[in-house]
Amino acid sequence: MAEDPRAEPTKVKILLTSGEGMKIDWRDAHHSHYTFPYLREHCPCATCNDRRARHQSVTGARLQSDLPLYQERVRAVQAEPVGHYAVRFDFSDAHATGIYSFDYLRRICPCPECRTSRKGESQ
Numbered sequence: 001m002a003e004d005p006r007a008e009p010t011k012v013k014i015l016l017t018s019g020e021g022m023k024i025d026w027r028d029a030h031h032s033h034y035t036f037p038y039l040r041e042h043c044p045c046a047t048c049n050d051r052r053a054r055h056q057s058v059t060g061a062r063l064q065s066d067l068p069l070y071q072e073r074v075r076a077v078q079a080e081p082v083g084h085y086a087v088r089f090d091f092s093d094a095h096a097t098g099i100y101s102f103d104y105l106r107r108i109c110p111c112p113e114c115r116t117s118r119k120g121e122s123q
Contacts, residue, residue, distance in 0.1 A: 004103055004106060005027065005028075006026060006027065006028045006030065006106060007026070007102045007103045007105070007106035007107075008026065008027040008102065009024045009025065009026055009027070009102055010025045010026065010027055011023075011024070011025040012024050012025075012087070014076070014079045014087070016076055016077070016078070016079060019036065019075050020033075020035070021033060021034050021035040021036050021038070021039070022034045022036075022039065022079075022087070024102075024105065026106065030109070030111075031111075032105065032106070032109040032110070032111060032114075033110070033111075034105070034108075034109075034110060035110075036073075036074055036075045036076045036089075036091070037073060037074050037075075038110055039076070039089065039098075039100065040074045040089075040091050040093070040095065042108050043095065043097075043098035044098050044099065044100060044101075044104050045095075045097040045098040045099070046097075047097065048095075048098065072092070074091050074092050074093050075091070075092045076089040076090065076091055076092070077090050077091065077092055078090040082099050085101055085102060085103075086099045086100055086101040086102065086104075087099075087100050087105075088100070
């Protein structure tokens with residue numbers, strides 16, 4: 001069971017073939033759509049968290065990307081459930097260590113309403 005009751009999905013669609021990303025319908029009727037580049041940028045693994053923290057401590061700004069200006073758009077090539085609480089992706093850049101819990105996915109929902117709410121909480 002999810003820590004936050006709002007973070008219980010009722011429907012999860014991972015659109016690997018079309019490359020559209022992942023769509024989740026939540027128990028509270030909220031809908032989220034995550035692109036694969038967004039998910040890769042927000043990877044919750046220890047390596048990615050450490051890289052973002054180091055960058056922020058040096059620059060004072062959140063890491064957007066330390067990649068060249070042009071790079072092929074990252075996509076998920078495989079996805080698998082982790083129990084009943086998370087999803088793990090294999091990305092086209094060979095990264096596959098992030099486990100995205102539904103609690104975490106709800107916290108990073110990219111919709112305008114959730115982004116605004118997160119900005120209000122951080123002030």
